[in-house]
Amino acid sequence: MPEQSDGLERAIRILKEPVQIDRELDQRVMAEIESVPVPGVWSRRFWTALDWLRRGRTVRVSPLGGLGFAAGIVILVLIARSWIAPQEPSAPVATEADGSTVQFVIVAPAAAQVSLVGDFNDWSSAATPMHRVDGNGVWEVTVPLDAGRYRYAFLVDGNTWLGDPSAPPALDDEFGRPGSVVTIGEL
Numbered sequence: 001m002p003e004q005s006d007g008l009e010r011a012i013r014i015l016k017e018p019v020q021i022d023r024e025l026d027q028r029v030m031a032e033i034e035s036v037p038v039p040g041v042w043s044r045r046f047w048t049a050l051d052w053l054r055r056g057r058t059v060r061v062s063p064l065g066g067l068g069f070a071a072g073i074v075i076l077v078l079i080a081r082s083w084i085a086p087q088e089p090s091a092p093v094a095t096e097a098d099g100s101t102v103q104f105v106i107v108a109p110a111a112a113q114v115s116l117v118g119d120f121n122d123w124s125s126a127a128t129p130m131h132r133v134d135g136n137g138v139w140e141v142t143v144p145l146d147a148g149r150y151r152y153a154f155l156v157d158g159n160t161w162l163g164d165p166s167a168p169p170a171l172d173d174e175f176g177r178p179g180s181v182v183t184i185g186e187l
Contacts, residue, residue, distance in 0.1 A: 101145070106139050107137055108156050109136070110137075111156045113156075114156050115129050116143065120150050128141055145184050147186070153180065163180045
């Protein structure tokens with residue numbers, strides 16, 4: 001055992017000796033530490049919040065609370081649907097301007113061309129082209145019509161048939177395309 005105690009004492013003596021650090025190395029290390037940017041308050045808050053979000057949590061909800069939460073989600077979806085404008089062409093209208101002319105209007109912002117087709121023009125897509133109003137997606141045309149009842153539709157970009165949701169729907173034609181009815185004067 002005396003050999004072990006001599007070795008241990010020698011190790012202790014060596015470890016107690018002061019260590020000389022190169023002054024230039026010390027200065028280089030300190031300069032490098034000072035050059036590292038300190039994260040700002042917002043950066044620290046972001047990482048703290050992110051760590052908080054990553055941790056798992058147990059959530060307990062009573063059946064009544066779950067039902068209330070689900071009802072709230074349904075109400076939010078219904079409200080959001082009423083605020084969001086439809087992306088498809090929508091809201092065409094036909095209004096009587098005077099005793100013999102009718103103005104047809106449709107909102108179709110993505111359309112390149114729109115035509116009014118109906119039994120008053122033999123369902124021709126070239127007979128009654130509609131005109132864009134101020135580049136805002138509104139298309140219109142005014143058509144002289146005698147008193148009577150007419151079936152019509154809007155033909156968007158030569159292939160999409162749209163009925164007028166503000167007018168009574170026409171009975172389906174033999175081709176299954178949507179259509180509407182406008183009545184001018186008294187029948």
